[in-house]
Structure formats: structure tokens, C-alpha cells
Amino acid sequence: MAFSSNIFLVITLLSIASLTLCSAQIQNTNVTLAGVITCPNTSLSSAGTFRVIPQAQVDVVCTSFFIPRVTKSAKTNFVGVYSLSFSQSDISFNNPELCYLNVTLPMNSCTFSPPGGAIRFPILAIRSPFGVVIDYFPGAPTYVRA
Known part of the structure; x- marks a missing residue:
């Protein structure tokens, strides 16, 4: 009887520990993707x-069933800076790493x-040791026909 109650106690403690670790990985803040759009000068x-x-x-x-669709948009400001914010639900429904x-x-x-007047950038993520996205x-860049 004491052996089975010890096993139950160990299982309970492991369950609590795993739930604590999982809740620590859940991110409640937004993750930002920002940058500056510039024109390279090729003059020597x-x-x-x-x-x-x-x-x-x-x-x-983001591509859904082979159909590309715009999920977020922004315009660069007067110094060429753009910023896009992704909530946890944005990340859950449309993983930005699978988008561009x-x-x-x-x-x-x-x-x-560029051909078609558009430049394409993949979206990359920086992750914590626990796999949580910290930043995008x-x-x-790649240059493709729009």
C-alpha cells in the first residue's frame, strides 16, 4: 500500500512539474517583426x-491550400521602418515562419x-531554449515576379 501511494505521489509531482513547465512556455506577450527597407546603391x-x-x-x-493570402500589412514610415506585431493567436493560427x-x-x-516591383523575405524566428518564440x-531577400 505504501509503495502504490509513493508511485501516486511521484506521478502527481511529475504532472504538476510538467504543467508548470508548459505554462512557463506559453507566451502572453506579442512578438514583433520589424525592419528597415532600403535601396542598395550599386554605384562605386x-x-x-x-x-x-x-x-x-x-x-x-501565408499560403493556405496553395492560395496565398495577406494576413498582416504595414507601410514603412518616413525613415523606411516597418513593424508588425503577432499575438499568440496569430502565431497559433498562422505560423509566421511558414509565411513570408x-x-x-x-x-x-x-x-x-526588382521583377514585378516586389521583394520577398522569409520570416525567421529566434527561440528560447524551451522553444518559445522570442522575436521574428x-x-x-529574394526577387520574384509578382
């Missing part, structure tokens, strides 16, 4: 300079003109 005389692009349309595009950023440049905003950031 001004190498390494980048002009910011204000009023660029930044969309988070589609940036549409305003006409004549850059000497570089854009990956390397």
Missing part, C-alpha cells in the same frame, strides 16, 4: 550607402527595380 562612388524607402507596402503572406514578407516598392523609389526577423 558611393558604395556602402543605402537610401531608405518610405511608404513601401509590407505584407505578411512581400515588400512592394513605390514607383521610382529605388534605382534597383526577416531573412535574406
Whole structure:
């Protein structure tokens, strides 16, 4: 009898510990994806300079059943900065890591003109040792026809 009650006690303590660990992993705050949209200057005389692009349309595009759909949008401000916030429900329903950023440049905003006027960035995550998303950031750009 004492042996079975000890097993029950151990199982109960392990259950409480696992629930505590799971609740510690649940994130109640928003996770932000932010960045600056710039136009690379390919001129040798001004190498390494980048002009910011204000009023660029930044969309988070997720594919559902092979159909791309915009789930969040933002426009860059006057210094080219955009910021998108993801709540826990946003992350649960549309995992941003399976989506991408589609940036549409305003006409004549850059000497570089990507095909279709859009630049695509994968969305990457920084995770804690427990696997909780801490932050999102854009990956390397790709240029595709829109």
C-alpha cells in the first residue's frame, strides 16, 4: 500500500512539474517583426550607402491550400521602418515562419527595380531554449515576379 501511494505521489509531482513547465512556455506577450527597407546603391562612388524607402507596402503572406493570402500589412514610415506585431493567436493560427514578407516598392523609389516591383523575405524566428518564440526577423531577400 505504501509503495502504490509513493508511485501516486511521484506521478502527481511529475504532472504538476510538467504543467508548470508548459505554462512557463506559453507566451502572453506579442512578438514583433520589424525592419528597415532600403535601396542598395550599386554605384562605386558611393558604395556602402543605402537610401531608405518610405511608404513601401509590407505584407505578411501565408499560403493556405496553395492560395496565398495577406494576413498582416504595414507601410514603412518616413525613415523606411516597418513593424508588425503577432499575438499568440496569430502565431497559433498562422505560423509566421511558414509565411513570408512581400515588400512592394513605390514607383521610382529605388534605382534597383526588382521583377514585378516586389521583394520577398522569409520570416525567421529566434527561440528560447524551451522553444518559445522570442522575436521574428526577416531573412535574406529574394526577387520574384509578382
